[in-house]
Amino acid sequence: MKTVLMSNRADLKERWSEFKSENPKTRIRDAARELDTTEADLLATGLGDNIILLEGDFRELLKEVTSLGYVMALTRNDHVVHERKGVYENISFNNHVGLVLGEDIDLRLFLGDWKFGFAVHEGDRYSLQFFNSFGDAAHKIYLTEESNKEAYDALVEKYRAADQEAMALTAVKPEKKAEEQTADIDTAAFQAEWLTLKDTHEFFGLLRKYKLSRKEALRHAPEGYAYQIKPESMKAVFDAASETALPIMVFVSNPNCIQIHTGPIKKIFVMGPWLNIMDPAFNLHLREDAIDEAWVVRKPTEDGIVTGIELIDKEGVMFNQFFGKRKPGSPELAAWQELVDQAVIRK
CATH class of the missing domain: 3.40.1570.10 (HemS/ChuS/ChuX like domains)
Structure with a gap:
């Protein structure tokens, strides 16, 4: 199975490299759509280079993000991107539902389908990025000039996956159904x-x-x-x-x-x-x-x-x-x- 995955990933890595050279300003989420793949799978082509696969309980990892100090939290969907700087504080979980209730960073987390985690190094940017089983971005955390880089390195090392080639390809996302009208409404x-x-x-x-x-x-x-x-x-x-x-x-x-x-x-x-x-x-x-x-x-x-x-x-x-x-x-x-x-x- 791994041989097949690695073959698929090698092919995607080549296509991704060609795409970036021809479209240097296209963001990775849009590039994934153009290449008929997912953002998580594109990132996975960098495993062993500038990308580190993370494993373990993401709830415990998130509790330790406080140690990074002043960071930038990013959450997005297809139509809007929300970026907020601050410190992750007052972090708590009830099973897979979490809260971050800091003065600046305010989040509601639903970790039931947080499937993949990466540490990403792009030029002078360092981040922790999390994706669901369909390869869509769930949440990202970027270091700022005021962040604690040593704490980041320690956190990445602690949650580094033992096998950096073991990541499965993302699941096929089901097609969205057309909105159905309710027949009888009181x-x-x-x-x-x-x-x-x-x-x-x-x-x-x-x-x-x-x-x-x-x-x-x-x-x-x-x-x-x-x-x-x-x-x-x-x-x-x-x-x-x-x-x-x-x-x-x-x-x-x-x-x-x-x-x-x-x-x-x-x-x-x-x-x-x-x-x-x-x-x-x-x-x-x-x-x-x-x-x-x-x-x-x-x-x-x-x-x-x-x-x-x-x-x-x-x-x-x-x-x-x-x-x-x-x-x-x-x-x-x-x-x-x-x-x-x-x-x-x-x-």
């Missing part, structure tokens, strides 16, 4: 339960109970609790938050991780299809052309109404969420509600 009952929510997290259970997709749920929302806005509203929202220094919360998720920024945003600009936030400790890169639907969504909680903006792609997946800065037990900032009302463009 709209009155659904709306009544929406209005009695006590916590925003209860919303997921509500969707499951009524077997509703996110889009369907928003279309059946109680009057005034969800309305569609134009995708170009996001630039206006970012600009307004920047001008007023209003602290916001920015959520980016994939099946394996949710990463959250809380705080003000300042430098906003557009480059091609990307809407960017480029601040010293926080960067966001959002593909505006990936937004199929954008919604303002209001949910009742014990602390009052919580107002969010949700971005949904063509396949019905919510890939980006925005809120005003808020902690449980505290009401939402009135300034955030006002900003949303004034900045968004209704569809």
